Amino acid sequence: MKRKLNLNLLLFLVLIGxxxxxxxxxxxxxxxxxxxxxxxLSDNVVHGKVISIISYWNYSKTTILTDxxxxxxxxxxxxxxxxxxxxxxxLGGTIDDISTIIIGGANFKINEExxxxxxxxxxxxxxxxxxxxxxxxxxxxxxxxxxxxxxxTKVAYRSSFEMDDYPESNFNPQxxxxxxxxLKEFIKQIKNIDN
Numbered sequence: 001m002k003r004k005l006n007l008n009l010l011l012f013l014v015l016i017g018x019x020x021x022x023x024x025x026x027x028x029x030x031x032x033x034x035x036x037x038x039x040x041l042s043d044n045v046v047h048g049k050v051i052s053i054i055s056y057w058n059y060s061k062t063t064i065l066t067d068x069x070x071x072x073x074x075x076x077x078x079x080x081x082x083x084x085x086x087x088x089x090x091l092g093g094t095i096d097d098i099s100t101i102i103i104g105g106a107n108f109k110i111n112e113e114x115x116x117x118x119x120x121x122x123x124x125x126x127x128x129x130x131x132x133x134x135x136x137x138x139x140x141x142x143x144x145x146x147x148x149x150x151x152x153t154k155v156a157y158r159s160s161f162e163m164d165d166y167p168e169s170n171f172n173p174q175x176x177x178x179x180x181x182x183l184k185e186f187i188k189q190i191k192n193i194d195n
Contacts, residue, residue, distance in 0.1 A: 032140065033136075033137050033140050035186070035189055035190065035193070036193050038117045038136050038137060038140060038141060039077065039117065039190050039193045040193065041117070041119070041136050041137070042077060042078070042117040042118055042119060042136050042141070043077075043078050043118060043119050043120045043133075044075065044077060044078030044079070044080050044116075044117075044118040044120065044133065045075070045076040045077040045078065045115070045116070045117050045118070045190055046070070046072050046073075046074065046075050046076065046078070046080060046082075046086065046115070046116050046118065047072075047073045047074040047075075047076065047113075047114070047115050047145070047187075048070040048071050048072045048073050048074075048086075048113075048114060048116070049070065049071045049073065049111060049112070049113050049114070050068055050069070050070055050108050050109060050110055050111060050112045050114060051069050051070065051071050051085065051110070051111075052067075052068070052069040052110070053066060053067070053068050053069075053108055053110060054066065054067050054069075055067075055093030055094055055095050056093075056095070057095065063091065063100070064091075064092060064093045064094070064095055064098065064099075064100040065089060065090065065091060065092075065093060066089070066090045066091075066092060066093035067087050067088070067089055067090075067132065068087070068088040068089075068090065068108045069085050069086075069087055069088075070085060070086050070087075070088060070114065070116065071085050072084070072085065072086055076115075076187065076190050076191055077190065078118070078120075086118075086133060087131075087132045087133065088116065088118065088132070088133050088134070088135060089132035089133070089134060090102070090105060090106065090134075090135070091105065092105055102138065104138040104139055105138050105139060106135055106138060106139040106141070106142040107139075108142075112144060113144065113145040113146075114142055114143065114144055114145065115142075115143040115145060115156050115186070115187075115190075116135060116141060116142055116143075117135065117136040117137075117140075117141035117142075118133040118134065118135060118136065118141070119133065119134050119135075119136055120133055121133070121134065139158065140158065142158070143156040143157060143158050143186070144156070144157055144158075145157075145183060153182060153183070153184075154182075154183035154184075155180055155181060155182060155183055155186075156180070156181050156183050156186040157179055157180040157181070158179040158180075
């Protein structure tokens, strides 16, 4: 009984240590990327609509993953086929009453219009449209598109994760990178970046 109690205490202390270390690393290593930086890091930049979201366990049942299926409307960079849907694979998700939340991760909603900055994993698959892609820099690689009713124009904006919510980070509000753009100007900026 005493041995089991010591093992539980040890596991609890290790867990607390991991949480503290991850918070320290997160606080010291957060960097906002500019549109130029994030576009340059991307293999594909696409404009589309979320049509399905499915969470599942990985093969060994140790991690929850989520696949977000996106109907591609326009490809601004890369070689994805806009006639086919693409799958974005994310860490985290919810299965039954178990959730894994990734701090700084992107959130999606069905029917959401998005612009995504994607990286294609380096796996051998002859059909690039069947590969699962990853978002560059977590939530920084996802922009939602909405109608700005005041100006009667569409805007692209980054939501979900806000570095302002983490005052202990090295984020400097005076060097804040713009997160909301007129959609036409945003697309023009992406297309003008040397790929």
